[in-house]
Amino acid sequence: MYLELLFFAYLIDFIFGEFHLIKTLYHPIILLGNYIKWFEKKFYKDTIFRGFLLTISLLSLVFIVTFLLSKIDNIYFQALLCSFTISSKMLYDSVKEVISSDNPKYAISMLVSRDTKEMSESDINKAAIETYAENLSDGVIAPMFYLAFFGIVGAFIYKAINTLDSMVGYRNEKYENFGKFAAKLDDVANYIPARITALLISLLFFSKTAFQKFYTYGKKHESPNAGHPISAMALALNISLGGPTSYFGKVKEKPYFGEGKKEIKKEDVKKAISIKLKMDILILASLLLLIV
Known part of the structure; x- marks a missing residue:
């Protein structure tokens, strides 16, 4: 396992968050997105096979590049690169911005694909908490999971899969077929991390109810x-959380997740993101104990 590499990567994200790279460089995840946009522009067809080619070509490129980078025998360099796959600080700052912004509708529109124009304050707060909870898995626990077992190669292969899903994995007229393979692959990749995340949330909030019932509600999604x-x-x-939600001008009748109040306040968002410090301490302390 790559526990020492994971420790330093997480520590870098904890301290610095997302680096603002100089203009001549690109964030590695932006490079992934740029390739997806290029392939779609040049080779898009409304077929599963063409989406399969996009996925395989991107993952092959990522594997080759990261495999070569893994041969650079410098743990701090590799940790710096791997820190780009972990988004704990950025996620926290982005969600916190929603409840502190003078224009919360704009702030939440930067984080979600749902319609935001007619959102109430409760809707905004609900979307912020749902985004934080879901992305604790996609942006924090999942990349850590694959980094721990497969190093820099595993971390970036996962981020490539997740980026594909976020860009083409929609069930709409354009991407229903083209993005299907990427979406299914993302489902497989996130299966274990999502459940680890739910258990971690239950543990850090000391919630017996969450531990016992998260699966009962979660399987309704x-x-x-x-x-x-x-x-x-x-x-x-x-x-x-959940309930009727508008996407692309149409209301989707989503089930409710949970058993409490449906009017969500800013205080609820603050309580949700308060998990970060406890999570940081637990993860860093646990990793340190395992590697010393």
């Missing part, structure tokens, strides 16, 4: 993974 951390967070905070 159309995604096989996203519902579990969202449900754990809702149960831990004694609120209800």
Whole structure:
């Protein structure tokens, strides 16, 4: 396992968050997105096979580059690169910005794909908590999981899969077929991390209810993974997330996750993101104990 590499990568993200790279460089995740946009522009067809080619070509490129980088025998250099796959600080800062912004609708629109124009304050707060819970898995626990077992190669292969899903994995007219392979692969990649995240949320909030019931509510979500951390967070905070939500001008009748109040306040968002410091301490202390 790559526990020492994971420790330094997480520590870098904890201290610095997202680096602002100089203009001649690009963030590695932006490079992934640029390739996806280029392939789609040049080779898009409304077929599963063409989406399969996109996925395989991107993952092959990522594997080759990261395998070569893994041969550079410098743990701090590798940790710096791996820190780009972990988004704990950026996620926290982004969600915190929603409740501190003078324009919360704009702030939340930067984080979600749902319609934000007619959102109430409660809707905004609900979306912020759902985003935080779901992305604790996608942006923090999952890349850490693959980094721990497969090093820099595993971390960036996961981020490539997740980036593909976030860009083409939509169930709409354009991406229903083209993004299907990427979306299914993302479901597989997130299966274990999503459940670890739900358990971690239950543990850090000392919530027996969340631990016992997150799966019951989580399996109601159309995604096989996203519902579990969202449900754990809702149960831990004694609120209800989910419910009718507007996407691309159409209201989707999503089930409710949780058993508490449906009017979500800023205080609920603050309580949700308060998990970060406890999580940071637990992760860094646990890794340090394992590697010394």
